[in-house]
Amino acid sequence: xxxxxxNYFKLTNDGVSVWWSWILVFWFTVLGWLLAQMVITGPIPxxxxxxxxxLGVQIDKATENMMQxxxxxxxxxxxxxxxxxxxxxxxxxxxxxxFKNSYMKLSGLLTxxxxxxxxxxxxxxxxxxxxxxxxxxxxxxxGVSPTVYxxxxxxxxxxxxxxxxGQKYIHQRTILxxxxxxxxxxxxxxxxxxxxxxxxxxxxxxxGHLTGLSVIKTNFQASNTLLYxxxxxxxxxxxxxxxxxxxxxxxxxxxTHLLKNxxxxxxxxxxxxxxxxxxxxxxxxxxxDGVLLLTMSGYFLFGFFACLLVWMDNGLESAIGFxxxxxxxxxxxxxxxxxxxPVPSLFMAEPDLNLDTPLxxxxxxxxxxxxxxxx
Numbered sequence: 590x591x592x593x594x595x596n597y598f599k600l601t602n603d604g605v606s607v608w609w610s611w612i613l614v615f616w617f618t619v620l621g622w623l624l625a626q627m628v629i630t631g632p633i634p635x636x637x638x639x640x641x642x643x644l645g646v647q648i649d650k651a652t653e654n655m656m657q658x659x660x661x662x663x664x665x666x667x668x669x670x671x672x673x674x675x676x677x678x679x680x681x682x683x684x685x686x687x688f689k690n691s692y693m694k695l696s697g698l699l700t701x702x703x704x705x706x707x708x709x710x711x712x713x714x715x716x717x718x719x720x721x722x723x724x725x726x727x728x729x730x731x732g733v734s735p736t737v738y739x740x741x742x743x744x745x746x747x748x749x750x751x752x753x754x755g756q757k758y759i760h761q762r763t764i765l766x767x768x769x770x771x772x773x774x775x776x777x778x779x780x781x782x783x784x785x786x787x788x789x790x791x792x793x794x795x796x797g798h799l800t801g802l803s804v805i806k807t808n809f810q811a812s813n814t815l816l817y818x819x820x821x822x823x824x825x826x827x828x829x830x831x832x833x834x835x836x837x838x839x840x841x842x843x844x845t846h847l848l849k850n851x852x853x854x855x856x857x858x859x860x861x862x863x864x865x866x867x868x869x870x871x872x873x874x875x876x877x878d879g880v881l882l883l884t885m886s887g888y889f890l891f892g893f894f895a896c897l898l899v900w901m902d903n904g905l906e907s908a909i910g911f912x913x914x915x916x917x918x919x920x921x922x923x924x925x926x927x928x929x930x931p932v933p934s935l936f937m938a939e940p941d942l943n944l945d946t947p948l949x950x951x952x953x954x955x956x957x958x959x960x961x962x963x964x
Contacts, residue, residue: 597770597903598845598854604762609701611843613682614755616704618835619711620675621751622744629744636737637730644733647726655720667713674706725870732931735816742824745831752839767838769904778902782910782960789955790918793948794938802944805923805936813933821920821932829912836862836892837899837908851900859892869929875942883942887949891915894953901961911956 634652638645681699730737753764768774797803808814836858844854863885866872875884898908916930924934 595770595903597899598842598851600762600766600770601760601842601846603766604760606760606846607697608847609697609704610759611847612701612704612708613678614752614759615839615843616678616708617755617759618748618752618839619708622748623711625744625747625750629740629747633727633730633737633740636734636740637727640730640734640737644726644729648723648730651720651723651726655723658720660717664714664717667710667717669710671707671710671714674703674708674710677703678707679703719868721868721873724868725873728870728929729931732933735813735820738817738820738932739824742820742828745828749831749834752835756839767834767842769906771904775904775906778904778906779910779913781963782898782907782956783914785959785963786911786914786956787918789952789959790915791922793952794923797944797948803938803941803948805938807935808924808933808937809935810933814935817932817934818921821917825917825920826909826913829916830909832862833895833905833909833912836865837895838905841896841899855893855896855900859889859896862892863888866929870927871929871940874927880942883946887946890950890953894957897957898960901964907960911960 634645634648637648678700681696681703685696685700731741732738752767756762756764756767765774794803794805798805840858840861841851841854844857845851848854848857866888867885872881872884875881895908895912898911899905902908919925919928919934920930920932921934923936923938924930924932925938925940927940
C-alpha cells in the first residue's frame with residue numbers, strides 16, 4: 590500500500606530546510622560526483638589503449654586537440670572564482686554549525702554567496718575543460734573493455750556518498766526520507782516497475798519489427814555479449830538509481846519545498862535532467878542534424894514521467910525500477926549506433942527520431958498507466 594498519510598514531498602518539513610542548506614548539499618553532491626569521476630575514470634585511457642590500440646591512438650589525438658584549444662586565461666579566472674568561492678562556503682558553513690544566534694544569519698548568507706560563486710566558476714570551467722569529440726571518443730572504450738564499462742558505471746553510486754552525508758548532517762534527515770515516505774524501502778515496487786517496463790518495451794520493439802517500422806538486427810557476440818549482460822544487470826541499476834535519487838528525489842523535494850508546487854518542480858527537475866545529457870553522443874548528433882530540441886524532448890519526457898511515478902507512489906522505488914529497466918533493456922536487448930552505452934547488445938536498431946519519439950511517448954504512457962492501475 591502507498592503511504593497515504595505522509596506526503597513524500599513534505600518530508601522536508603522535518604530537519605533543516607533553510608534555503609542555503611539546499612544549495613550547500615547540492616554543491617557537495619556535484620563536487621562529490623566530480624571527485625568520483627576524476628578518481629575512478631583516471632585509468633580509462635590506458636585501459637582503452639590496452640584493449641584496442643587503434644582506439645588508444647584516437648583518444649590520444651582527441652586529447653591532444655582538446656589541450657591545444659584550452660583557454661588558459663579563462664580557466665585560471667574561473668578556477669580562482671571556484672577556489673575562493675569554495676573556501677568561503679566551507680568556512681562560513683563551519684561558522685554556522687559552531688556559532689549559533691548572532692552569527693547564524695550572516696554565516697548562512699556568506700555560505701550561499703560562497704557556494705553560488707563556486708557553482709558559477711564550476712559551470713564555466715566545465716565546458717572550457719571538456720571537448721565533445723574527446724568525450725565521444727572516450728565513450729567508445731566502453732564497448733571494447735568490460736573494465737572501462739565497470740568504471741564508468743561505478744562513478745554514479747560513488748557520487749551518492751556526498752549527497753547522503755549532506756542529507757544526514759546538513760539537513761539532519763534520514764537517508765530513507767530521500768527514498769520514500771514509507772517506513773521501509775518497498776523493493777517489490779521497484780521490481781514490479783522493472784518487469785512492467787521490460788515487457789512494454791519488448792512488446793513495442795517486437796511490434797515495430799514485425800510491422801517494418803523499426804527493424805532490428807541480430808548482434809549477438811558470444812565472446813562479449815554475455816559478460817556485458819551480467820555487468821549491465823549488476824551495475825546499471827546503481828547508475829539509474831543514483832540519477833533518480835538526485836533528480837526525482839533530492840531536486841524534486843528541494844524545488845517543491847521552495848516553490849510550493851510539485852508540478853512546476855517536476856518541470857524544473859526534468860529540464861535539469863535533460864540538460865545533464867547534453868554531452869551524450871545522441872545529443873551531439875541531434876545538434877549536428879538540427880534536431881537537438883526533438884532529441885532533448887525525449888530526455889525531458891522520460892524525466893517527467895518518472896516524476897509522475899514518484900508522485901503516485903509516494904517514493905522513488907517505482908521510478909528507480911522503471912529507469913533501471915529502460916537502461917538495461919537498451920544495453921542488453923536493443924541498442925543502436927551512437928548510443929551513450931556502446932555495448933554489444935543482443936539486437937541493434939536504426940535510430941529514427943520521427944518514429945522513436947512517439948513510440949517512446951506511447952511506451953511511457955503505457956508503463957505509467959499499468960503501474961498506476963496496479964498500485
